[in-house]
Amino acid sequence: MNNKTRVFFKGIFDVSPLMIPVVPFGLIFGVLSIDIGFSPIETMGMSLIIFGGASQIILLQLFSGGASSLVIISSVGAVNSRHLLYGAVVSEHLSDLKLIWKIIISYFLIDQAFARSNEYLKKNKDKDRYFHLVGGGITCWVIWQSTTFLGIFLGAFIPEKLGLSFAVPLTFLALLVNDLRKFINIIVIIISGLVATFGFNYIPYKAYVIVAGITALIVAAILTNFKKNE
Template sequence: MKKSKLFVKGIIDVLPLLIPVVPFGIILGAIGIELGFSVLETFATSLIIFGGASQIVFLQLFSGGASSIITITSTFVVNSRHLLYGASLSEYLNKLSIGWKIILSYLLTDQAYAVSNIFFEKNKDNDLKHYYLLGSGFILWFVWQIFTFVGIFLGSIVPEELGLAYTIPLTFISLLVSYFRKLDHLIVILISGILSITLYDVPLKSYIILSSFLSLIVAFAIIHLKGNSK
C-alpha cells in the first residue's frame, strides 16, 4: 500500500472517534477565555500541550494561582498515559529516524493509538505503516485546533453572567463515566476524591499530585491482589 493510501486510511478509520472531540474542543476554548486567558494563550495550549484533559488542568491550576511546578507536574501526570501508548507502539516504530519519532509522538492521541495499534498488529511487515498513524494523528490535531478556535470565539462573545466554568467538572465527569462500570475503578475514583478533599490544604496546592500518587498505589495494590487471586 502506498504512503498516500495509508495516510488516507488512517484518517478514514479514526473519523468515527472524532465525534466527541468537536464539543470537547469547543468547551476547552471557551473555558480558556472564561478563566481570563487571552486568545493566543488559550490557543497555544492546543498547539503545545495538545491534550484536552491536561489542557483543562493546566488552565484551571494556572488561573487558580498554583505554582509553576505544580501546574506543569499535574499536566504531565494527566498526560502520562501517552508514555504507555508510545511504549506499546515502539516495537513497530523502532526503526524510524528520530525526526519521525518526534512527529509521531506529538500526534499520538487516545484515538490515534486505538486505531493504529490494531492496524500495526495486522500489518507488522509493512515498512510504511507509520503513515497510517501520521494520518490518524494529523486529522485529530487539525480538528482539535479548529474547534478550540471556535470555542475561543464563542467564549469571547458569551456574556460573563452566564459563566462557563461549570463545564470543567462536567467535562471530567463525562470522562469518568465509563470507569463506573467496574468496582475496582470505582474504588480508586472514590479514594482519589476523598484524598483530594483531605489533602486540599497542603502547601503549593500539591493535593492533586499527592492524591493521584496515593491513588495509583491503591490501584497497583488492587491489580496485584487480583493477579494473586487467579
C-alpha cells in the same frame, strides 16, 4: 492510491468517530481559557505546544483555583505521563523508523490516535503501517486546534444552558469502552475515580490528580501480579 495513502486515510477513518465529543471539548477549552484571563495567542499556544486536552483543562482548573506553579506543573506532568506508556507500547512497531519520523509521530501520539492505531499496528505488519498513526494523529490535531480557535472567538455566543461540560468526561469514556471488558480494569477505574472525587475536597494543594494517578498504578500492579500468581 499507493499503500501509504491508503493506510493514512484508514487512520483518519478509524479515529473520526472519536472526534465527535472532542468538538465541544475543544470549544470548552477555548471558552474557559479566555474567561480565566489568557489571551487568544496564549490559548492557541497551549493547544499547539501541549496538544493534550485533559492536561490543558486541568491546567486551567488549577490555575483558576489559585494552585501553586509547582502543583500545576506536576499535575500536568502526571496527567501527560501516560504518553510515556503509549510510546513504550508502539515503539516495538516503529523501531525501524528514522528519528525524524519518530519525533513527528510522538507529537501526534494522543489518546484517540493511540487507541485506534494500537489496534491496527497489532493486526498489521506491513512497513507502512505507521501512516495509520500519522493519519489519526493529524485528524485529532486539526479538530483540536480548530475547535480551540472557534472556542476563543465564539465562546461568548454559546449559551451556558447547553451544558457543554459533558464533553470532557464523554471523550474519555469513549476511550474506556474496550477496557470495561476486563474486570481488573474496571476495579482500577472505579478506585482511581473515587480517589479523585473525594480527594478534590480533602487532598491539599489541588494534588488529587497526582494521588489518583499513583493510586491507579499501584492498584493495577497489585492486581496484575495477583492474577499472575494464581
